[in-house]
Amino acid sequence: MSASFVEVSIRPARLSDCSSLAALSIEVWLGTYIREGVNAFFADYVLAHYTVEQFARALKDPAERVLVSENSIGIDGYIRITNDQPCPANHPSTTEITTLYVQPRHHGNGIGQELLHAGLDLCREIEWDTPWLATNSENTNALSFYKKQGFTIVGQTHFEIEDQRYCNEVFAVCA
Numbered sequence: 178m179s180a181s182f183v184e185v186s187i188r189p190a191r192l193s194d195c196s197s198l199a200a201l202s203i204e205v206w207l208g209t210y211i212r213e214g215v216n217a218f219f220a221d222y223v224l225a226h227y228t229v230e231q232f233a234r235a236l237k238d239p240a241e242r243v244l245v246s247e248n249s250i251g252i253d254g255y256i257r258i259t260n261d262q263p264c265p266a267n268h269p270s271t272t273e274i275t276t277l278y279v280q281p282r283h284h285g286n287g288i289g290q291e292l293l294h295a296g297l298d299l300c301r302e303i304e305w306d307t308p309w310l311a312t313n314s315e316n317t318n319a320l321s322f323y324k325k326q327g328f329t330i331v332g333q334t335h336f337e338i339e340d341q342r343y344c345n346e347v348f349a350v351c352a
Contacts, residue, residue: 266332
């Protein structure tokens with residue numbers, strides 16, 4: 178289905194969405210970063226990080242905003258934005274797009290773009306900085322997506338799980 182035929186419905190996340198957000202996150206994270214089989218190291222991380230409780234805490238936190246994309250069946254994507262998160266690169270923003278996930282079967286339908294624009298609009302509306310974000314340096318789809326949306330690489334940082342480090346590109350919208 179082409180993007181022009183998909184009607185995207187974006188709304189703020191509710192506490193009743195937490196289990197759907199956790200399940201979607203696990204699906205996207207494992208599908209994106211685990212390529213050759215799931216081991217306990219990554220399984221333990223993802224199961225501890227993407228929980229109903231973690232999402233419930235985020236939705237109650239005044240420094241967090243979560244918007245979801247919803248189709249007739251359920252949630253197919255979300256954007257999570259966190260305020261008071263200084264950019265690790267030489268950029269003045271203190272607002273981070275913590276997560277932008279869309280179920281893989283819905284890629285290419287404009288959902289990610291709609292979520293991103295809704296998130297940027299929300300930041301302007303509530304007077305938060307234009308956000309920065311970090312994405313894995315090997316995630317070519319995400320790197321290409323953010324560049325097409327007007328983001329520029331402003332530096333690098335590392336995503337860490339225990340003693341493992343993974344290079345991430347830091348993006349921001351530059352004037």
